[in-house]
Amino acid sequence: MASLARSAAPFPSEPGVDRSAFRRAVRWLDLPRFFIIAIFTTMLIAAIQPVTDPDFWWHLTTGNWILSHHAIPHQDLFTFTVAGHRWITHEWLSEVLIGVLYAVGRLPLVSLALGAVTAAGFLFVYLSIDRRAGFVIRGLTLALGVAAANPIWGPRIQMVTFALSALTYLWVRRYCEGHSRALYALPAVMLLWVNLHAGFVFAYAIVGLALAVECLRYVLRRPGAMSFPRLRAMGAVLLAAVAVAIVNPNGWDIYLYPFQTGGSAEQQRLIVEWFSPNFQMSQIWAFEAMIFLILGSIALARRIEPRQFVLLALGLGLALHSVRNLSFFMLVAVPALADYAQQAADRLQLRWPFRLPRPSPVTFALNGAVLAALASVVLLASAPSLLERVDGKLVARDFPIKAADFLSKHPAPGHMLNVYGWGGYLIFRLDRDSPVQPVFIFGDAALDGDQLLRDYSHLQSLGPDQPQLLDRYQINWVVFHSDDPIITELRQDHNAPGHTGWFELRTFDKATIMMRDTPANREYAAAART
Numbered sequence: 001m002a003s004l005a006r007s008a009a010p011f012p013s014e015p016g017v018d019r020s021a022f023r024r025a026v027r028w029l030d031l032p033r034f035f036i037i038a039i040f041t042t043m044l045i046a047a048i049q050p051v052t053d054p055d056f057w058w059h060l061t062t063g064n065w066i067l068s069h070h071a072i073p074h075q076d077l078f079t080f081t082v083a084g085h086r087w088i089t090h091e092w093l094s095e096v097l098i099g100v101l102y103a104v105g106r107l108p109l110v111s112l113a114l115g116a117v118t119a120a121g122f123l124f125v126y127l128s129i130d131r132r133a134g135f136v137i138r139g140l141t142l143a144l145g146v147a148a149a150n151p152i153w154g155p156r157i158q159m160v161t162f163a164l165s166a167l168t169y170l171w172v173r174r175y176c177e178g179h180s181r182a183l184y185a186l187p188a189v190m191l192l193w194v195n196l197h198a199g200f201v202f203a204y205a206i207v208g209l210a211l212a213v214e215c216l217r218y219v220l221r222r223p224g225a226m227s228f229p230r231l232r233a234m235g236a237v238l239l240a241a242v243a244v245a246i247v248n249p250n251g252w253d254i255y256l257y258p259f260q261t262g263g264s265a266e267q268q269r270l271i272v273e274w275f276s277p278n279f280q281m282s283q284i285w286a287f288e289a290m291i292f293l294i295l296g297s298i299a300l301a302r303r304i305e306p307r308q309f310v311l312l313a314l315g316l317g318l319a320l321h322s323v324r325n326l327s328f329f330m331l332v333a334v335p336a337l338a339d340y341a342q343q344a345a346d347r348l349q350l351r352w353p354f355r356l357p358r359p360s361p362v363t364f365a366l367n368g369a370v371l372a373a374l375a376s377v378v379l380l381a382s383a384p385s386l387l388e389r390v391d392g393k394l395v396a397r398d399f400p401i402k403a404a405d406f407l408s409k410h411p412a413p414g415h416m417l418n419v420y421g422w423g424g425y426l427i428f429r430l431d432r433d434s435p436v437q438p439v440f441i442f443g444d445a446a447l448d449g450d451q452l453l454r455d456y457s458h459l460q461s462l463g464p465d466q467p468q469l470l471d472r473y474q475i476n477w478v479v480f481h482s483d484d485p486i487i488t489e490l491r492q493d494h495n496a497p498g499h500t501g502w503f504e505l506r507t508f509d510k511a512t513i514m515m516r517d518t519p520a521n522r523e524y525a526a527a528a529r530t
Contacts (some may be wrong), residue, residue, distance in 0.1 A: 001073075012524065026364040031356050034367040036126070039139040041374045043122055043146050048115035048378075049154045050385040050394050051107050054421040054445040056098075057399075057428035059091065059157060063099030068090060072249045075162035076447055078427045080415055081473060087447050088250050088257045090198035094157045111385040114155035121163035122146065123332070128170045130337040133342040147286035149326040160197025162327040164189060167409040168203045169311070169331055172210045175234065176226060176307060183207075184233075187240040194245040198258045202328060206311060207238045212413070213307040225349060252442060257446070262322075265388040266450040270457055273324040287319070287326060297340030300347050305339070316361035320529040400511035403479055404429035410528040413520065414476025416440055420456060422479070440473070460486055476521070477505065490514045
């Protein structure tokens with residue numbers, strides 16, 4: 001380290017080189033900044049990911065519909081099962097933006113744009129960490145938080161809610177500490193947020209709980225309690241943010257929509273992202289580690305800030321209830337863990353064992369080289385996102401491209417029964433065709449309704465009422481994974497003595513299409529195979 005410090009002698013003058021600017025850059029890129037920048041650079045791998053979310057495709061189709069019709073839909077557009085259902089289009093503005101991004105730069109631009117939104121959320125979380133925490137603790141807790149919520153990251157509309165929730169948390173913290181009045185801008189942000197995603201209610205939870213805690217501290221006359229005028233202003237901001245949310249295409253219904261969705265028993269039972277975390281999965285281990293570290297740090301901390309602790313408890317409760325809420329847990333847990341961990345380190349008298357090197361041209365060059373290498377790694381890791389194509393291998397891995405090609409070229413008669421996770425992709429591929437082929441079900445579970453979710457579950461899991469449901473919905477053909485039980489059952493039904501109910505139309509890489517065995521369908525199959 002001493003040799004690094006001695007190398008601080010200035011370089012010889014060179015024509016055209018601003019030595020003062022170079023010296024400022026050398027001093028700026030010290031070890032703490034280098035460490036944090038390296039952490040942020042690495043986290044871009046989590047932020048920039050390829051499009052794999054099944055919901056992306058119907059969001060894109062909806063955005064294109066809005067752009068072409070200059071209207072916002074209020075009833076289902078894509079199914080034959082719930083065609084008359086009221087549609088709360090809470091993401092309409094995000095869908096329009098996705099449509100524009102896709103038109104300009106296809107899937108790579110969508111990944112980059114939503115990756116930038118996610119990275120902005122990471123930055124807001126980092127800025128929410130108490131500056132008294134050391135740079136190592138700040139960087140490592142942020143990295144652990146990103147790892148803890150790893151199942152959630154990706155180009156999804158809910159990243160908008162993550163970033164804006166993190167911004168709200170930052171504003172609330174700074175306002176309560178008397179450092180900023182940026183919280184006054186929340187109502188203006190809410191005008192956008194309520195039209196981007198229904199997660200806007202997280203802002204109410206953050207501000208409302210913080211206000212309740214601070215009011216209690218004021219009533220109890222605790223040291224450092226906020227003054228009454230500041231509490232009154234904070235309450236006014238919250239009321240204004242609630243009031244302006246009415247400015248959306250769905251009116252008053254938007255206020256209840258998030259709770260109706262989160263409170264659906266069928267969604268909790270059937271949709272993976274609403275499941276509670278499975279701690280046997282390796283993806284959840286970082287979340288588990290974070291919980292234990294928080295508990296251990298709290299045990300050693302000398303000071304527990306009530307507002308921070310209450311929001312941490314809310315985030316943990318939501319995350320234990322549903323994997324989908326891991327991102328909210330991350331944004332409230334990282335600042336709390338960094339605070340508690342620094343207090344624990346101080347109590348245990350843990351110190352950085354090495355003397356920090358003084359910034360010098362040599363350290364500047366080394367730090368720059370490492371950051372360049374990390375940027376190259378990020379670029380390499382992001383290559384699948386930057387090169388993703390609609391007809392490429394990544395999309396084919398998750399969605400039935402060849403089956404959709406076939407159905408687009410040979411529109412099948414009658415009603416389909418499709419995989420829930422394929423509904424959005426089939427909408428994207430078949431909604432442009434004439435005649436339009438409506439799907440059985442797709443990823444807007446709130447629109448689908450609990451009854452359709454139950455019926456779908458019985459159909460795909462071979463429930464005792466499956467034959468009656470196939471008849472009730474007048475299912476003429478089925479497109480499912482080739483190894484799904486329903487495909488096996490329909491094949492067996494066809495081959496059983498005295499049964500000729502279904503026949504196999506085509507099998508592709510991952511999808512099989514089964515059709516009812518009728519003369520009209522046999523005629524269609526013969527024409528499609530020629």
